[in-house]
Amino acid sequence: MSAMVEINADLCKGCGICVSVCPSRVLALGQVVNSQGYATAVPVLPMACTGCRYCAVMCPDVAIRVMLT
Amino acid sequence: MSAMVEINADLCKGCGICVSVCPSRVLALGQVVNSQGYATAVPVLPMACTGCRYCAVMCPDVAIRVMLT
Amino acid sequence: MKTLFERTQGLTDIPFHYCPGCTHGIIHRIIGEVLEELHLLENTVGVTGVGCAGFAEQYINVDFQGSAHGRAPAVATGIKRAHPELVVFTYQGDGDMVSIGLAEAVHAAARGEKITAFLVNNANYGMTGGQMAPTTLIGQKTATSPYGRQSEQSGFPLDLPVLISNLPGAAYVATVTVDTPQNVFKAKRAVRQAFKTQMDGLGFSLVQFLSTCPTNWGLTPVESIQWMQDNMFPVFRIGELKQPQ
Amino acid sequence: MKTLFERTQGLTDIPFHYCPGCTHGIIHRIIGEVLEELHLLENTVGVTGVGCAGFAEQYINVDFQGSAHGRAPAVATGIKRAHPELVVFTYQGDGDMVSIGLAEAVHAAARGEKITAFLVNNANYGMTGGQMAPTTLIGQKTATSPYGRQSEQSGFPLDLPVLISNLPGAAYVATVTVDTPQNVFKAKRAVRQAFKTQMDGLGFSLVQFLSTCPTNWGLTPVESIQWMQDNMFPVFRIGELKQPQ
């Protein structure tokens, strides 16, 4: 089983909080700008995700889903 | 020297507080009704007054003067 | 002939209109005396709330502004900020200050406003005929708690000095009583201390007086003092809750 | 495939309009989650104050009334007294609850009103562009304290939970933070405890959240969390100040 993090780019505002709290450095702010003009967060090291949910718990826009596959 | 208590019958409302606090039982509520309809306090044992001022300090209508003669 | 006690210059000549035995009168007198003793009669502005206390402006011999119900601390703030050199005090009932005027009172304390507030707590709304106040005791019958105040419906008596005494802006906070000559002297000392706190620029000062309302309590004046001692003294924390360091 | 974390039914589908990184969003979410977990979504009425927080009604998935600025505790009282069987909570900013709405909040506590109040303290008025709040820290620059808040002029930060925690009507009082995942979990426990206190009919419950306002603080969201830890944590008493016996 491995964990997977999913970021809803429509909701993400690129605040960077998830990036700062992920213990496994899974996330980073990307270059792509969404329809609101925000550079959203993206999983840059998706495989490193442990499913700890820190990112989701701290995301102010509830843009993150964490799953176990 | 002896103490003397003087009650302003226009101001007195006959509340009886001075009567109740005088340690020397100098005062009592009289039978005479003033223009406001109040039976005012009168010194019934004027000579017993020690000048302790308790009555004056407690009079809500500042109707009492205490003197030393 | 020496005068041991006479009417202070701090009071006007107008007879009080208060009910017989109402201790508002004692409180007026000691405030007037302290103002006279501290030579403040020409340097002070009082602010009344609305309530029986609202007539203080007729009796205490300084400039006065009549505020709206509960707003005296705000009015006093306006005066003090306009004229920091003046001594400014409010005279308010418990309904006035603890109920409708709570926000203004607490914020003045929190701001450390350099004013003095006198709170006359007679456990009900005297002026309007004896309704429940935030200070009304549990079980006490009033015109709006005809079955006795019940905490389940109306909560618990509010002791404003206790509430604000830990605010850093509150410099001097005391609760005093006017039930005996000795306690009246103590009360007068508290009044003096409150004004001094203001004059020294230390912050907000508050003196709560426990006071009687014979008319609405349905007791004689002397019984009222007894009732106050028996029922109010255990509920409100008496003493100097906070003194300037 | 198992879901470890997904959006709660306690939130609507409408995206938050809050600024990037504003922790109002975290607080919304945990309230929504607790409401869902306690099966309260069909049994609850929320009341918003005015402020950024005022939009909570769009997002938290229960019946809502939008109150005027500061008056949510009074509105909640009206609802709760009309429908004691409902769970009623307020969601208010620090300007809303501690400044203009102080009287309503303290009186609701004093009455032991069986409602829950959530106070989001971001040390300023977010919605109107970052003015000074009663919670603004000494020295903090805001739009109305452009030279930094000075206690001499504006007094001291007001910590509402501390102020009311000794009132007998206040049954559960806590201050929590949303700066780390661990603290968010703690905050969520406080939310649950607050609702439970209400459901058990024990009295008034208040949870203060220390929260960020990156936009008006002029910091990035991540810097804001750091600023909150460095500057707000020492000033506001964090923890459960009062628990039901």
Place this chain on the structure above:
Amino acid sequence: METMFMKGNEAVAEGALQAGCRLYFGYPITPSTEIIEYMAKHLPARGGTFVQSESEVAAIYMVFGAAGSGERVMTASSGLGISLMQEGLSYMAANELPAVLVNIMRTGPGLGGLGPMQGDYFQATKGGGHGDYSLLVLAPASVQEMADLTMTAFDLADEYRNPVLILADAALGQMMEPVTFGAREPKRYDKPWATTGAKGRKRNLVTSYNLQNEVGEQKSIYLEEKYRFIQERLQWAETYQTEDAEYVLVAYGTSARIAKGVVNALRENGVKAGLVRPITLWPFPSKVFTPLNERVKGYLVVEMSAGQMIEDVRLSTEGKVPVAFYRRQGGIVPQHDEILEEFAHAFSVGGILA
């Protein structure tokens, strides 16, 4: 059916109870105090809830909350307290919340005095709060009407989803008269919009914020149309001897009682006088004036204020008929003889003074 000898204030309270008022939130103020005291005493026993609020501001928002969750609710005060409620009243109207409030008018402005006055007419009818809205305003003129119009007020509030204000001067609040309560059953209204917990339905929002101007304008137009609809339907006035009247006195509340005596006196002296007594102050019963404007020689407005309702009378008479004015202030009620004198003077009618 029972007849009681009651104060107007008590009749208001009893009327509310009989109309099914379930909650009362309020703050004491002379000369309205008997209302809150009656409620404190009787509401709990009759299955309701009484809360003394910390202020009038809190009172109106408690009323807001209870009304928003669908219950019949009331508050009462006097001018000063009603002033403090202006923000709340604007909110209630914007949210279309039904509730009944009572203003037992004392003298103003400021702290004023405790005597009867009609100086809060503008505040009541033009909207003392911000924005375009109206309260429905009812003006009783007897203790019986204090009871009856209070009951009516609850129905109107629910019918039109709007706060209804009973506007009475202190004399009406303080006086006692016989008053009869019939076995009037309170009407029941469905309130699907109320916040009662979103069980088995979509969640309800009671809010008045409009992020977008376009939405705001739609809301404004909706309210405007509602108000116009009410204005069409709800213009109540008592007309007394107006059928053949050449002169018409216009007054409400206690002023109207005295004016009625004046009309009687004028009739005894052969002057064809009549009385229009507006019962709804908002909507103002303009329609009543339309036929009169064509044949009346003069109106005499009598108020206990510097002249407030007279503006609505002027608007209703469209400049067609002269409008004279008599008033007393400061808690003093206009006197029969004085009104007669003013009448004689305004319309140069002789021989009517004793």
Place this chain on the structure above:
Amino acid sequence: METMFMKGNEAVAEGALQAGCRLYFGYPITPSTEIIEYMAKHLPARGGTFVQSESEVAAIYMVFGAAGSGERVMTASSGLGISLMQEGLSYMAANELPAVLVNIMRTGPGLGGLGPMQGDYFQATKGGGHGDYSLLVLAPASVQEMADLTMTAFDLADEYRNPVLILADAALGQMMEPVTFGAREPKRYDKPWATTGAKGRKRNLVTSYNLQNEVGEQKSIYLEEKYRFIQERLQWAETYQTEDAEYVLVAYGTSARIAKGVVNALRENGVKAGLVRPITLWPFPSKVFTPLNERVKGYLVVEMSAGQMIEDVRLSTEGKVPVAFYRRQGGIVPQHDEILEEFAHAFSVGGILA
């Protein structure tokens, strides 16, 4: 003399400073916030005192206290906050306290929205508080006037011992325009009635309570006469192209700016149109209408409300001339073309639409 490019709100604040305003008490609210922020920034440096109050209720009573002790003082807010001040305003008027307040109107009722609106006209001009009193109400229509009328307001307040309200819609508060400040010296008024400590004089009382009705009535009559005196003297309006006008638009504030453009367009199309722009809303400049009523064929009132000032226009026209109405609401400003259309429709004037 310096010309600056400023927001209307800033111009109000700078105007106040130049008028010698020494104290500001207030509470933030969009769209007036620039005023409090400007004061927080500049008042201390210019020898004054700024206090952010805990609420609008507290603000107006702080203003009360400072005004009562003789200092020039101001507060500003928007509709909701002004509603909360109604009790205080009644008190201030009753105590004849001079001060300046500013309402930067947003949309209402209730929480409303932030767009510009003129829905607080009734509240401002009829007295939203209890009792008979009036505020003096000034309505600027440009950023320059935001500054100038604020300065004037301080003088009027002291001159007549009455609170003066600047009533401006949010567009005027938020827009920037060039504004020039002259070297206008603030007038100085003696205030022997102020509470400044009773040194060398009898003590002063600032109170509004009347124990006896007779005293209350004297006070009412005194105030009434003062107001009538002001009404006689102080009716200000800008008239534009009214000399030969057959049709007159009536509007204030932002509406008036747009209406002026419409007048220009009508003139270009050969229609003799003019504009009356009331500058004092209380007293309403009725006198300006008197000569016009005799020859004008129609008035068109333009407001950003459901229709409030139109009542005063109707009262001023005494039914002699038809009064048409155009308005937008909810934060939307009436548009040039729409007004033209309404004009064409109301007065059956053809050929003026593009």
Place this chain on the structure above:
Amino acid sequence: MEQRVIVAGFGGQGVLFVGQLLGYSAMVKGLNATWIPSYGPEMRGGTANCSVKLGDEEIVSPFITRTTHLFAFNEPSLLRFLPSVEPDGVVLVNGSLIGADSLKNVSSLAVVVPALEIAEQLGTRNSWNMVMLGVYLQTQTLLNRENLKQGMGKMVGQKHPERIESNLQAISAGMKWMSEQGGFIPNEIVAARH
């Protein structure tokens, strides 16, 4: 026919009670009635008064400009309300508090009632105001003792039957005293006139 009654005196003298009782009694008799008190903080000053109107026609105003019956329980009240009394009106005066001097200028019928003494004889000192009511009954024809009895029943309910009883006794005593003065003859001077 309309009676316009003012009752005035110190607080605590039962001023409002006496007035209300007239109102209740009129109501139970099927008459129209209004009662209005002076109210508010003046009461702190210790005086009180109320106006009662009774009659078979609609009562337009509850206020009284021309008084038909004045109950003056103390001197300030007498001085204050005397000017409003009609030439053929009746002034009922509490003789225990008001001296003959004060009545010098009274041109209407003035009845000085030794009410306290009468009540003391009954052993119910506090019922002196009921004695006054008894005297009043003899000066008019709208209300009689039975009306007052029923009014009292409606007013205080059946909770204190003994109080009603002692009140009625005092009323009777007042009636008796007045008839001993020769009864009431409209527009004539009765024994009690000063």
Place this chain on the structure above:
Amino acid sequence: MEQRVIVAGFGGQGVLFVGQLLGYSAMVKGLNATWIPSYGPEMRGGTANCSVKLGDEEIVSPFITRTTHLFAFNEPSLLRFLPSVEPDGVVLVNGSLIGADSLKNVSSLAVVVPALEIAEQLGTRNSWNMVMLGVYLQTQTLLNRENLKQGMGKMVGQKHPERIESNLQAISAGMKWMSEQGGFIPNEIVAARH
């Protein structure tokens, strides 16, 4: 002559600044000018716009119904305000955020400015909005570079002369770019038109 300019984009793009600069510049030139922003909590949503009117006659309304110049800094702004642009108006588009697709329905003159690229070449990435202003200068005759310079001086004061300098460089670069496109010929299609 009256110019009616709308500047619209995301918060943080300097929308209000650009608009105010136009106002200040007009003022120092002795023209009339009004500026009005959209304001309030919509800004939380991340968009901003303002309306500027400039001209030598009295400006009656600060609001714009027919736009002569639209600065569209992002796509939603373009879509929102395009309908208001006059047939002979000018649409100045931030080419770095707005794709050619969005311009399909533009019937007025649209100038797509590679503003970010130009600013980056200058080494002042953030001054791309000044580049837009430079382009604008070439499309009208009311204001020139000198006016903007003075307006900027009045607006930001002498505190940051280096910022003024770099802004002016960016303006010049924008002007240069536009003139390289063949300059502005009213009612004709310029190179940049899509």
